[in-house]
Amino acid sequence: MNTVISLGRIGRFIGAAVCAASLSACVTAPIAQKPAMPSMEDMMAKASQVSGSGQKEQAITLWKEAAVAYPADKAPWTNIAQTRYEAGQYGDAIVSAQEILVRDPNDRLANSIIAISGLRLSTRALSDLSRQNNLSGSLRTESQDLAKLLRESLGETVLVPPQPAQAVVPARNNATAAKTKKGKAKADDDSSANPFNALK
Template sequence: MTFRVIPPSLACALLLSACATDGPQPRQDRPVAASLESAMTEAARATASGQQDKALGLLRNAASTYPAEKGPWLTMAQMKFDRASYGEAILAAQEALQRDPADQVGSSIIAVSGLRLSTKALADLSQQNNLSGSLRDEAQGLARMLRTSLGEDVLVPPVRASKPQQGAPVRRGAPQARPAAPSGADPFGSIR
């Protein structure tokens, strides 16, 4: 029995070529990302079928796949707004506005969501009778700004009695003075 000696250079070449092959399995390419339009369509279908969480997941994926697009963020903001998750709606709308600062839908979602959150917080404070000092002054300032923006003299119209009280004259055209509310009864009386 004679052993044949393989030259070292040939042995190295054989070893290197063995490492370079993939073996019998072919390489799999990465999956192609869905187009933005198809992702938005699929999210709309999921929303229509009542699968809100699936739709939000699809929109989050689309937002990460297409980071420069505002569409997924606006749709998420609208969904969160519809669910009364106003804080999350504001965050998603802000993301959309970072991509398009002139977007009116995003600005509207932020404005209305912020007002709803503020209204709830002020109502909670009112129930606790804790609206005083700088909070009261700030609430009055915001009410003045809202009245000016909306072109209204009164933000919340007073509830009118169905019939005038007996013996009390009813004046038409002149606003009636409101009686002063007892302290702690209605902290918002002066901002209406």
């Protein structure tokens, strides 16, 4: 019986040793720490620096990363919208400006980008339709109604002023024109000989 007890003790001792070894392995494993998130100012400064060097798409990628890291801040979206607008990517500019309005409904720049980009897209589409002779019927009527609404909103009676007419010079009779030509030719001849003749 004595040997049975000692085997039981040895079994417990081995079990405890295995348990202690496995627990100590968990404690000594290195804990992977997340790298500290850069501040919004650092992210924006880096993106602005990249944008300043002419790499606009890379800057937009960095601004999008800043927007993901700081979702409540409108600054990254403002820069994206402005950059897209300046590049003539009006559809993308509108989408980015709408993201600004989600964060700040009273943002004037976002509303301006949406309005102007929308007008540019509309003008382009209407021009294409007009060129293709497809601007007729209800589409034409709706376009005219929207143009009227736009004129009223701007307080203008005409959205695009017509080109000023070129001043018409009255025609002179032939006798006067011939006399003037002869006088001018004589003056040219005299002026080449003596530049001070005009002062006499």
